[in-house]
Amino acid sequence: MAEASDRDLVLRTRGGxxxxxxxxxxxxxxxxxxxxxxxxxxxxxxxxxAQESFLRAYQRLRSxxxxxxxxxxxxxxxxxxxxxxxxxxxxxxxxxxEENDWPAASGEQPEARARxxxxxxxxRRALLALPAKQRTAVELRHFQELSYDEIAAAMGLPLxxxxxxxxRGRKALAExxxxxxxx
Amino acid sequence: MPIESERHLSEEDLHAxxxxxxxxxxxxxARAHLETCPTCPARLKEFExxxxxxxxxxxxxxQHDLARGVLGQLTPLPxxxxxxxxxxxxxxxxxxxxxxxxxxxxxAEWLALASVRLQLPSTWWLEFLAxxxxxxxxxxxxxxxxxxxxxxxxxxxxxxxxxxxxxxxGPTVLAGLVVLWLAGNSLLLLPRTRSADAPGEx
Numbered sequence: 001m002a003e004a005s006d007r008d009l010v011l012r013t014r015g016g017x018x019x020x021x022x023x024x025x026x027x028x029x030x031x032x033x034x035x036x037x038x039x040x041x042x043x044x045x046x047x048x049x050a051q052e053s054f055l056r057a058y059q060r061l062r063s064x065x066x067x068x069x070x071x072x073x074x075x076x077x078x079x080x081x082x083x084x085x086x087x088x089x090x091x092x093x094x095x096x097x098e099e100n101d102w103p104a105a106s107g108e109q110p111e112a113r114a115r116x117x118x119x120x121x122x123x124r125r126a127l128l129a130l131p132a133k134q135r136t137a138v139e140l141r142h143f144q145e146l147s148y149d150e151i152a153a154a155m156g157l158p159l160x161x162x163x164x165x166x167x168r169g170r171k172a173l174a175e176x177x178x179x180x181x182x183x
Numbered sequence: 184m185p186i187e188s189e190r191h192l193s194e195e196d197l198h199a200x201x202x203x204x205x206x207x208x209x210x211x212x213a214r215a216h217l218e219t220c221p222t223c224p225a226r227l228k229e230f231e232x233x234x235x236x237x238x239x240x241x242x243x244x245x246q247h248d249l250a251r252g253v254l255g256q257l258t259p260l261p262x263x264x265x266x267x268x269x270x271x272x273x274x275x276x277x278x279x280x281x282x283x284x285x286x287x288x289x290x291a292e293w294l295a296l297a298s299v300r301l302q303l304p305s306t307w308w309l310e311f312l313a314x315x316x317x318x319x320x321x322x323x324x325x326x327x328x329x330x331x332x333x334x335x336x337x338x339x340x341x342x343x344x345x346x347x348x349x350x351x352x353g354p355t356v357l358a359g360l361v362v363l364w365l366a367g368n369s370l371l372l373l374p375r376t377r378s379a380d381a382p383g384e385x
Contacts, residue, residue, distance in 0.1 A: 016259040025250035033249070034242045047247065054253045061260060116241065122238050141202065142237040148204055167198050173233045 006070040012062060021061075022114050028071050033077045039082040039139055041128040049085060051080035075144055076154050078138055083155065086132035133157075134169030141166055172182035192216060192223050201230055277363040 004012075004023065012020035032053050036046035057064070057074045057098045064073065085091065127135055133155070152162045192200070192213055199205045200213050217224050 014260055018254060018257050018259055021257065022250040022254045025253050029245050029249040030242060033245045037243060042247070047245065047249065051249050051252050054249065055317060117279055120240055123240050138237070142234070144380065148202070163195065163198070167194060168234050170198065170230055174229045177232060177236055
């Protein structure tokens, strides 16, 4: 039996089938969680915010255009939620969980895996060291592949500010990656 | 003659080139410059390494099924269609009653009497209320004309009587309007699971 499309699931949810939304959540929970984890660096916060993102999406489901892909939309909701969370004054610094929960990949060389993991840690730490807006601009551009205009709309910022955050963020990342290579 | 640095690509140009956000003509010029410039390719490469590093970042799995937590907090979405039909119906009825009530002579008399008893300082609103009455009269005049020149069966119909003689009790009418209005609007205020934010907010 063919898998139900996102559109069908959204329409069924609107019709009162809450379980259909559960299927949507299972479909996108990994990508939404990873948006939150890249921006927050802490697993529990990331799971909480990912869950909250789906709840927000559910509340807005009536105004959502079901002809548009659901994944990019809910990931943008997640990014905005995380940005708001990061900008809260009571927000503490950002620990990075040790990534000891990587999925076991059969047939992969342990050395290659360790290198990939180490490289991933370096990039995540560099990302987390960026100010919240720079980090979010990088997330929306590189992981969600939004245009400058779309990022401006998603973040509610002027285009010039978005460019500034994105370019500064990249420059800082380049410097951090370069210094990590030297170590 | 411009100094050499003026001919180099700006940092913004480098980013826009990598992002595919440069205008086509500007992108062609930028690529032509990169082929001959001794310094700009190295600057570009620095940013390309960032692009490559970010692209190579793996996704992590979730440790818990988020769907269970989400579903535990959901209630079926309210059926806005029925709610709006009810609201629009109630408000249409309220508007009709209002038009009838304000158009009848008895309403104007009752309001004039009330303003005297309450010693209201101004009666400008009575003049304002004369407008719907004038509107009613115009409407009736048009209706009479249509009926007179219509098919013979219709042309014999009598002019429309005032439809509101039985609604002379102003307070009753106003109270009814208030009830209808509140009934309609209260449906808009039914508690929801959570407030629905604008898409741009989170």
